[in-house]
Amino acid sequence: MFESLSDRLGKIFEGLRGRGALNAADVDAAMREIRRALIEADVSLEVVRAFVEQVRERAVGAEVTRSVTPGQQVVKIVNDELVAVLGSDAVTIDLNAPAPVTLLMVGLQGSGKTTTTAKIAKRLKERQKKKVLLASLDTRRPAAMEQLRVLGEQVGVDTLPIVTSENPVQIARRAER
Numbered sequence: 001m002f003e004s005l006s007d008r009l010g011k012i013f014e015g016l017r018g019r020g021a022l023n024a025a026d027v028d029a030a031m032r033e034i035r036r037a038l039i040e041a042d043v044s045l046e047v048v049r050a051f052v053e054q055v056r057e058r059a060v061g062a063e064v065t066r067s068v069t070p071g072q073q074v075v076k077i078v079n080d081e082l083v084a085v086l087g088s089d090a091v092t093i094d095l096n097a098p099a100p101v102t103l104l105m106v107g108l109q110g111s112g113k114t115t116t117t118a119k120i121a122k123r124l125k126e127r128q129k130k131k132v133l134l135a136s137l138d139t140r141r142p143a144a145m146e147q148l149r150v151l152g153e154q155v156g157v158d159t160l161p162i163v164t165s166e167n168p169v170q171i172a173r174r175a176e177r
């Protein structure tokens, strides 16, 4: 997601950087592209609107320093805003609760939940010396559970054995028949 977004932003900025001076139309065109790139990266419309508005406001009112071109200035403003939107301060995971502490990963398909889960598990285990168990709730997609199992194996963290979405009672009844 971020790779495609940074590709698109890179292309937009290449167009801006070359110019000596920027007019309002240049900024507008770049903002339209940025807006589209953010929407395609599944950023929520509300966030996109606020982001574009904020950048436009700052870009229009910005004093251009002599040493940089207006294009570079816009790139910096967009960069600052991206950092602000994504969060500029690192926040540690709060594990301050009675054990077992549960961490739930929520996100769109393909956004990196499973991969990030394995990374967090490895970090918790190796740096914080925590005992970690990975469990997939994606019980309707066996391949998703298998993916977590494989990643768990790679980082040396246990995974909950694969279960299906079928009700265990139903499975037991069928076996009785």
Ligand SMILES: Nc1nc2c(ncn2[C@@H]2O[C@H](COP(=O)(O)OP(=O)(O)O)[C@@H](O)[C@H]2O)c(=O)[nH]1
Residues within 6 Å of the ligand: 003, 107, 108, 109, 110, 111, 112, 113, 114, 115, 116
């Ligand atoms: N380049 C890159 N790819 C990633 C990253 N995290 C996940 N992916 C890839 O994105 C795809 C979807 O990731 P996955 O963890 O399965 O997403 P999930 O559907 O939210 O569980 C997989 O092909 C991952 O290898 C990352 O940080 N960088």
Ligand SMILES: [Mg+2]
Residues within 6 Å of the ligand: 113, 114, 115, 144
């Ligand atoms: Mg997944």
